[in-house]
Amino acid sequence: MFVFLQIVWSFPTVIFSLLMMMVVLYWLIAATGLIDLDILDGVFGIGAEGADAAGGDGGGLSGVTGPLMRLGLGGIPLTVVFTALVFFSWFLTYFAEYLVLRHLPGNWMHTVLGVATMAGALIASVFLSGIALRPLRRFFAQLKPLPARPLLGQLAIVRSPTVTASMGSASVEDGGAGLILQVRDDVADRFKRGDRVVLIEYFAEQNAYRVIGEDEFNGP
Secondary structure, X not given: OHHHHHHHOOOOHHHHHHHHHHHHHHHHHHXXXXXXXXXXXXXXXXXXXXXXXXXXXXXXXXXXXXXXXXOOOOOOOHHHHHHXXXXXXXXXXXXXXXXXXXXXXXXXXXXXXXHHHHHHHHXXXXXXXXXXXXXXXXXXXXXXXXOHHHHOOOXXXXXXXXXXXXXXXXXXXXXXXOEEEEEEOOOOOOOEOOOEEEEEEEEOOOOEEEEEEHHHHHOO
């Protein structure tokens, strides 16, 4: 255990160890529904259009979408891709340190080869991520939301701790496994987990729905 911790918190592994901590923290928060699975897609401008393009031939794609298409990862959320990149980079640098780097004489040699190891691990992790995640494209394609109009007026159950104008999630029964949707409410903290709400408006730019309470929707 001592050797493991020593390697984890030594250069170059420590760089990816810190990133791994960030990744784990993200997934813990995402599990509560407070942040979206595709949060990075929005940051890099990969929205519904990018997702549709992922199913095509990739012509005219730029930015992040193009490289993802070339790796066969189009349609997979960037958070999942980033998680795989960090994991494989950490894994490769850990064993490079364990098997080779820690046995080298002199700090300068360890530092130089450590930098080279980081670069090599990043490059290798790109291809390993492509191999590992490519089979999941069909799974994530099935998670794409249905067109907004048929869902308006549907009953949903809040699954996040609260619903605000910027975050919240709810589940909708569709006769199958159910849909997990992002929902919004102008009145902060009016709804909590387990409350019944109705989808009344779709925000395409956020891929989210405005909701009101079931009682309010049904009227007096």
